[in-house]
Amino acid sequence: MNIIVTQNYDDLSLKAAKHAAEFINANPGVLICFAAGNTPLGVFRELVDMHKRNEVDLSSVYYTGLDEWVGLGIEDEGSCIKVMHDALYDFVSKENVLMFDGLDPDTEGQCRKAEDWINRHGGIEYALLGIGMNGHVGFNEPRTPDVEGCFTVSLDDTTKSVSMKYFGKELPVTTGITIGWRTLYNSKKVVFLASGKEKASITASSLTGLNTPDIPASLFQNHPDLTVIVDKDAASLIDI
């Protein structure tokens, strides 16, 4: 595991964007998985700026959504599809992106469609992931089953209460749809991001604590190509 500790969030965003851009430039045609959530928003801002300066061609690779709140669509504030389009995918060729449609009642169909997209592109080459407050990755919640492919999940209470920060109001979300952890683990390169004091405890448990499905992020500790980019605040409890 390669841990990069940055001074602050802006520095984290710049370093992670450079890391992703370098990978995209060297690997045209591959499939990338970017997490939504608040942490990578600065990375996406930097990537779009680099794209505009012709330092990276964001349409030279393909993208898969990581997860979605079942019941929310592109018009809904805080849905992963809206966040990702506003932040990044509106700058990318439409046919290069597949996100889950949280409004489709056929969640099984959504899972099979995403699996087919991932398989058709030869699996995920680069996954940029966040760490949830309960250690979830995508919507692989605590005590996650070892799932290859995609599945629907009953959301953990912590996830439900944290969700307010995305929606700006209380929404009765109960279910998520996500790429399973095994498929994420099989990504060639994995990058984790964490920022802020509130992530310090779960970041330390995820990176240096027990390797356990109780903390899905910890299951990546032995990944053969794992880079962790954390700011000083999120790294404050890691014993490096």
Ligand code: GLP
């Ligand atoms: C959210 C999403 C994840 C995200 C994680 C961390 O609930 N399901 O895709 O990576 O939790 O989010 P944030 O970066 O906002 O802390």
